[in-house]
Amino acid sequence: MKRFKNILCVVETEKACKPALERAVAVAENNQASLTVIDVIERVTAGTHMSDGENIAANLQTTMENTHEQNLNALVDPYRTRIEIKTKILTGVPFLETVREVLRNERDLVIKIPEARDWLDRLFGSNDMHLLRKCPCPVWLIKPQTLKPYRRILAAVDVDDGYPLAELEARSILNQQIIEIASAVALSDFAELHVAHAWNIFGESAMSGGFIQAPEDKINAYVEQAMQLHKTNLDTLMHKVTHDLGQDALDYLKPQTHLVKGGARKEIPALAKRIEADLVVMGTVARTGIPGFIMGNTAETILNQLDCSVLAIKPPGFVTPITQSN
Numbered sequence: 001m002k003r004f005k006n007i008l009c010v011v012e013t014e015k016a017c018k019p020a021l022e023r024a025v026a027v028a029e030n031n032q033a034s035l036t037v038i039d040v041i042e043r044v045t046a047g048t049h050m051s052d053g054e055n056i057a058a059n060l061q062t063t064m065e066n067t068h069e070q071n072l073n074a075l076v077d078p079y080r081t082r083i084e085i086k087t088k089i090l091t092g093v094p095f096l097e098t099v100r101e102v103l104r105n106e107r108d109l110v111i112k113i114p115e116a117r118d119w120l121d122r123l124f125g126s127n128d129m130h131l132l133r134k135c136p137c138p139v140w141l142i143k144p145q146t147l148k149p150y151r152r153i154l155a156a157v158d159v160d161d162g163y164p165l166a167e168l169e170a171r172s173i174l175n176q177q178i179i180e181i182a183s184a185v186a187l188s189d190f191a192e193l194h195v196a197h198a199w200n201i202f203g204e205s206a207m208s209g210g211f212i213q214a215p216e217d218k219i220n221a222y223v224e225q226a227m228q229l230h231k232t233n234l235d236t237l238m239h240k241v242t243h244d245l246g247q248d249a250l251d252y253l254k255p256q257t258h259l260v261k262g263g264a265r266k267e268i269p270a271l272a273k274r275i276e277a278d279l280v281v282m283g284t285v286a287r288t289g290i291p292g293f294i295m296g297n298t299a300e301t302i303l304n305q306l307d308c309s310v311l312a313i314k315p316p317g318f319v320t321p322i323t324q325s326n
Contacts, residue, residue, distance in 0.1 A: 003184060004028075006105065009037045010098055010112035013071035017113050020142045024111040025079045030188055036086040038101060039072050040094040041065065065089050095130040099322045102137055111140045132284060132303065132312050136320045138181070140311045149189035150278035150309075155182035155255075156268045156302070158283070159197050159233035172237075174283045174315045179241045179255075181311065182281040186253055191278070193255040195238065196271055198264040199230040231259055265298050269305035281311045 009024035011017040021037065028035040044061040069089050076085050090097040098110060115128045132139055157175040161168060179195060186193040201223055234257060242250045260267040272280050284299040303310060 003181065004031045004109045005033045006107050007031075007033050007035045007109045007111065008098070008101060008105075008107040009035060010094075010110060011037055011039055011072070011075065012113075013039050013068055013075055015113070016144050017075075019144055019146050019148065020111050020113045021075065021079065022148065023140070023142055025082060025085070026188070027109070027111070028083055034086075035083060036088060036101075036105070036107075037072065037076050038088045038090055038098070039068050040090045040092065040097045041068055042093075043091050061091070065091070093127075095127040095134070096322060098131060099135050099320060100324050102135060103320070103322070103324050108137050109140065110135055110137060111142065113144050114141045129300070129303075134320050134322050136314060136318060138311060138313045141309060143307075143309045146278060146309050150185065150191045151189075152192045152194060152275055152277045153182050153186045153189075153279045153281065154194045154196060154268075154272050154275065154277040155179050156264070156280060156282040157195060157197050157234075157237060158264070159230060159237055160199065161229075161233060170315045170317055171283075174313065175237050176241055176244065177313055178281050178283055179237070180245060181313065182279075183241070183245055183249065183253060183255075185279065185281070185311070187249065193253045194258060194271075194275055194277070195234075195255050196258040196260060196268060197230060197234050198260045198262055198267040199227070200261070200263055201226045227259070227261070234259060263298075265301040265305075268302050272306055272308060277308050279309045279311060280306055281313070283315060284312045 004027060007024055007028050009021055011021060024035055024037070027033070041064055044057045044064065069087070072087050072089065076087055079085060088101070090101065094115075098112075101107065102110065110131070112128075112131075115126070128141060132141075155178050157178055158171060159175065163171065182195075183193060185191070238255070238257065258271055260271060268280070268282070271277075282299065282302065284303075299312075303312070
């Protein structure tokens, strides 16, 4: 599937970022896409309180930029025998400059390693969380120790139908995008594909806790009915995706579906750990059409619990609060 056409890879030349760069090159090759690799360095302000502070800061900035440019080219040059790769050194706040680069040049995928290195205690650093919240295109954060290729990919979808009609339509499109992208990665890596939906029942705890007097058989019937509804919704989604991807691709992938009872915040990370997922593809949904209001509490809680690579996708209608000048 030729989905991505203009890929941006963000590296830090002094850190172990080869897994992200290698993945970016492979995705660009598979999609016949353009690839630009950037390194974002902080703006130098040291010494500006001195009389000649401006010159000192400017000289330091130029030296840093030249050093990073040399290191960036040394990192990228071995891959230029495979595809054309452009490089840039940007200056400023990393997540802001990354999003501005996406906006300026209509990038459709950002690939980078996570800022934080302690995956169990704190998966993403502040710049990464800002990027996940505000970047208008998909963001693929690649675990530095990731296996290549991936063995198991988990696509986390939400087929709950208890949302307003406009949001249901956006979620339906997003769910299809999640599975389509997860399928494309699974096909390229010859990986297992797992599709999961976590579901809950409103009022079950009140009934089973005795707040509402209801016979056990009625409670069980209510739970079974709700489960069947979620199963039907998941089956419908898979049928739509089969139509879009083609039966041959789905027959080859043989995706395993997981209908997990419980809250997504707990069950999706638990499932990812249980199946030893190398990559989780998920949406970062809250409300659509509201600038910057994208990373919902559920998505952010899930992301902070994962210890594998993540490909986060925005819903249709998302508008970033970042502009090219703010």
